[in-house]
Amino acid sequence: MEKISTTNSEVFIGNEVLVCLNEILVRLAPSKLFILVDENTLSNCATELIANVEMLQGAEIIEIDSGEENKTLDICYQIWKTLSDYKADRKALLVNLGGGVITDMGGFIASTYKRGIDFINVPTTLLSQIDASVGGKVGVDFEGLKNMIGLFKEPKGVFINPNFLKTLDKRQMLSGYAEALKHALICDSNYWEELKGGMLFEDNQWEMLITTSVKIKNKIVLSDPLEKGERKLLNFGHTVGHALESYSLENDKSPLLHGESIAIGMICEAYISYRSCGLEMAQLEDVCYTVLEFYKPYIIEKELYPMLIALMENDKKNENEDINFSLLSNVGEGIINQTVDKKIIEASLDYYNSLIA
Helix, strand or coil: CEEEECCCCEEEECCCHHHHHHHHHHHHCCCCEEEEEEHHHHHHCHHHHHHHCHHHCCCEEEEECCCHHHCCHHHHHHHHHHHHHCCCCCCCEEEEEECHHHHHHHHHHHHHHHHCCEEEEEECCHHHHHHHCCCCEEEEEECCEEEEEEEECCCCCEEECHHHHHHCCHHHHHHHHHHHHHHHHHHCHHHHHHHHCCHHHCHHHHHHHHHHHHHHHHHHHHHCCCCCCHHHHHHCCHHHHHHHHHHHHHHCCCCCCHHHHHHHHHHHHHHHHHHHCCCCHHHHHHHHHHHHHHCCCCCCCHHHHHHHHHHHHCCCCCECCECEEEEEEECCEEEEEEECCHHHHHHHHHHHHHHHC
């Protein structure tokens, strides 16, 4: 089992983490225990969790519907009310069992209930295991904009069991893989070469993949916990990606998953990097070829460009009304605080469309 120390917490990775979770719960001795789940983790993961963590055998289970569309203040209100109805006091503890929606929102709910109760994350998707597991960002979406309300608050521990990934379909796994590709592109060219070979499809490599990505993100976060500088590197692909995700969530019958949106965002922002930051054409083509090997095309209609740019203008990362990007100078080297002309942003969307035509 791997143990990685974060700013004020620890991440445990391996097939034996649930034994460790029980030991930590015994030490914390909460007054009451609650487990936040959605319908997927209730049916696929909760039984294994409770069977292997004795302290959770009397826990109250709170279930919500899955999906980014439920990451709202209205759902938070319902869960705050449930905690209050069960008379949860300030020594209660919430275990968030699920993907990024559950861990982001569950952490926000715990951090604000009675000015803060303890919480623990047990991420069950690849996306939540390698992305939401580190950094202490908790929050919810607001008015169709991603993660607009939230704060920095770390859990008492994060417990990553790679076996939970066996409950996911290929699309969900690929959604998480996009964040691994991003980690490699901003920090580690050797990792990029490994990921190009398809580490995702060998379950004996999952623990290595998770550990490598968690270490990359953790190193960045330790140097910049509150995202004043280097941590902005982690936003590569996310300025365009979040705009697409927000649009798709509101308008598509089958919305893009987070990682699918970020995959498109990485192609567009690699093109912007080529135009603005000296990324070589061969590297741009490498990024695009690799991403398109894994992810299905999504046509971005030209009439949507103004709406997408408006969403980018509302991105929480912006400063002084400029659209702020994190881009690439090379594969494995990111660069932060890049403002980009809207015409180049539109050209990047054209470029993506030309690749999938």
